[in-house]
Amino acid sequence: MGSQQWFKGYAIYSIVFLIGLMLVGNIYLIYRNSQVIEYNKHLHEEAEKIKSNTVEIIRNLHLLDMSLRSYALVKQKKYLVIADSCVAVKEVIFGQLKEGLAHHGFPMRQFFLMRDSVNAYYDIVARKREALVNGRLDAFIHLLEPDPGYRAWAAYKPFSDGVNIFETRISEKAQAEYARALRNSYLMQIVLFLIAIPTMAYTAYYTSRALNLSEQLRKLNEENYRIVAGQNAKLEQMVHERTREILTQNEEIISQHEEIAAHNEQLVSQQHEIEQQRNELSIRNQQLEKAQKIIEQQNEQIRIRHDELKVEVDRQTQNLKKTNLELIEHNNRLEQFAYIISHNLKAPMARLSGLSAILDHARSQAEANSIVKMMVRSTGELDHVIKDQGFILEAQKPGATMFTAAVDLNATLAKVIAMLEYEIRDTGAVVQTDFEVETFFSLPPYIESILYNLLSNAIKYRHAHRVPVIRVASKHEDDLTFRLEVSDNGLGIDLERNKDSIFNLYKRFHFHVEGKGLGLYLVKTQVMALGGRIEIDSRIDEGTTFTLFLKRQ
Structure with a gap:
């Protein structure tokens, strides 16, 4: 019997250890996936930039040619200025294109052939400009007759097609690497779920057995x-x-x-x-x-x-x-x-x-x-x-130590505002800040969730006849704590009737908008988990102020 109990305990600890290892592996995989995503994002952006530069070459040629022809027709110097800017930007385009193609491993011989043909056409264009400036229209027409631009186009076209095919392959490869990184992350989450659920069921089963044993001991005692x-x-x-x-x-x-x-x-x-x-x-x-x-x-x-x-x-x-x-x-x-x-x-x-x-x-x-x-x-x-x-899941494990980190209120609030971008834009809400305390040590995801719920509620329960104005402020309290205040000009709450049930689970006070009554309950439980407390001051049709007393570290 003792060896059997030992084996069961050993099995449970082994499963828990395996889950821990998989969580560490999951964290590492997420880190690697973020690196893969960032690298392939950069690679994709470089490919698109190379394609854009390739198109810019022919656009610059067309603009140069059109400016000279326009000057030949109307004799306005602004067209010569345009032509000169086209000549000046040419080397910049070639420099960026050369650097990008070399970095991606493109056969540079095609690039050099195209560049030589385009440069030769630019030499002819320079002679055209000189003829126009000196008033030699017959020389300008003579330079137009053999159509020198066709040779530049004939060299540019296969180069452009090759660059598009080559960079499209790079982009597709980057997308495939990105998709594979996401798939690996999903597979790891599924494996963790399949292992964690049986472990919890096994724990619940033996807890039930312990309760039954206690009942049997009570009956035996009687x-x-x-x-x-x-x-x-x-x-x-x-x-x-x-x-x-x-x-x-x-x-x-x-x-x-x-x-x-x-x-x-x-x-x-x-x-x-x-x-x-x-x-x-x-x-x-x-x-x-x-x-x-x-x-x-x-x-x-x-x-x-x-x-x-x-x-x-x-x-x-x-x-x-x-x-x-x-x-x-x-x-x-x-x-x-x-x-x-x-x-x-x-x-x-x-x-x-x-x-x-x-x-x-x-x-x-x-x-x-x-x-x-x-x-x-x-x-x-x-x-x-x-x-x-x-990070939250690690902090929520039974017996786990809650590791704190530096929280930047400005950055955290900016992130929450970005998450509520559509709601703020649709309602025209205004978010004001007044921070005496800008940084402190806490659990960043909890602070972010608290601010998200309070701002989301302020927008959701706004007054129908005025623009929502939300004010977020932090004040010094003492050496160990500070106050974080979130106030709005919304509908308000009747504190005389609901003060004792404001933070209860599934409790709602306005039913004209969709909601589940979980936000304030979650805010209070998270504040208590951080070792703080929360107070509320509200007046009907005037607004509500939530005051959070939080530790500095």
């Missing part, structure tokens, strides 16, 4: 009480009956003594018999005393065993209560974690979904590139959110 009570009753009845027998015998002895007094002659003959009866009576009394001592010893052993069982039951009951409290606390933390994930992932996922929906309807490559850049930025935000959730 059965012992009943058996002891029955035995005591039987022993008392036996002692009573034996005492009655002794009294009866004493009465008979007294009667015999009276007969002896009456019959002196029978005394001698019966004396021996009486002596024997007395000896038997003495032996029986000794046996009764011995039996009584045995009964007393058994009662003492039963009492000691009862006390031991009571102590053991109390100890196991306390352990079960402690375990249940830890499970309840852990479940509350998991609820907070799930709610934080749903809130923090909502904004980047919504942006990604919207951008992907409009990507197919882009009217130009430039617009499509802009949408892709916004999708990459949203993906970066999503990656940052996932890292924060991993």
Whole structure:
């Protein structure tokens, strides 16, 4: 039995250790995926820049040619200025294009051939400009007749096609690496889920068994009480009956003594018999005393065993209560974690979904590139959110130490405002700040979640006849704590009716907007988890102010 229990304990610790290792691996994988995403993002941007520079060459040639022709027609010097700027920007374009292609490993011989052809055309263009400036229109027309631009176009066209194919492959490879990084991250999350759920079920099963064992011990204790009570009753009845027998015998002895007094002659003959009866009576009394001592010893052993069982039951009951409290606390933390994930992932996922929906309807490559850049930025935000959730999950493990980090209120509030970008833009909300305390040490994801919920509620429950104005301020309290205040000019809350239930779970005070009543409950539990407290001051139709008293470190 002991070896079996040892094996079960060893199995549980092994699974927990494996989950820990996988979490470490998950953190490393997320870090590597972020590096892969950043590298492929940079690679994709370089590829798009090279394509743009390639197109810029032919556009510059067209602009140069059109400016000279325009000058030949209207004789305005501004067209010569345009032509000169085209000649000046040529080397910049070639320099950037050469550097980018060499970095990507493109066959540079095609580039040099194209550059030589384009430079030759620029020499002809310079002679055209000189002819126009000197008023030699016939020389300008003569230079136009052989169409020298066709040779430059013939060298540029295969080079442009080659660059587009080459850089498109690089972009596609970058996209494939990015997709593979995301797939690996998803697979790791699925594996962690498949291992963590059976472990929790296994823990719940053995907790249930422990509770059943406690109930069985209680019933066994009651059965012992009943058996002891029955035995005591039987022993008392036996002692009573034996005492009655002794009294009866004493009465008979007294009667015999009276007969002896009456019959002196029978005394001698019966004396021996009486002596024997007395000896038997003495032996029986000794046996009764011995039996009584045995009964007393058994009662003492039963009492000691009862006390031991009571102590053991109390100890196991306390352990079960402690375990249940830890499970309840852990479940509350998991609820907070799930709610934080749903809130923090909502904004980047919504942006990604919207951008992907409009990507197919882009009217130009430039617009499509802009949408892709916004999708990459949203993906970066999503990656940052996932890292924060991993940090929260580590902090929420039973028995885990809550590691704090420096919190920059300005940066954290800016991040929350970015997450609420669409709500702020749609409502025209104004967010004002007044920070006496700008940095402190705490759990950054909790501070971000608290600010998100308070700002989101201020926007959601805004007044219908005025623009939402939200003020976020921090004030010095003492050397150990400071105050973080979030106030609005919204609908307000009736504190006389609802003061004792404001932070309760699923509690709502306005029903004209959608909500679940979780935000304020989550804010209070997170503030308490950080070792702080929260107060509220609100007036109907005027607004609400939440004051958080938080530790500096």
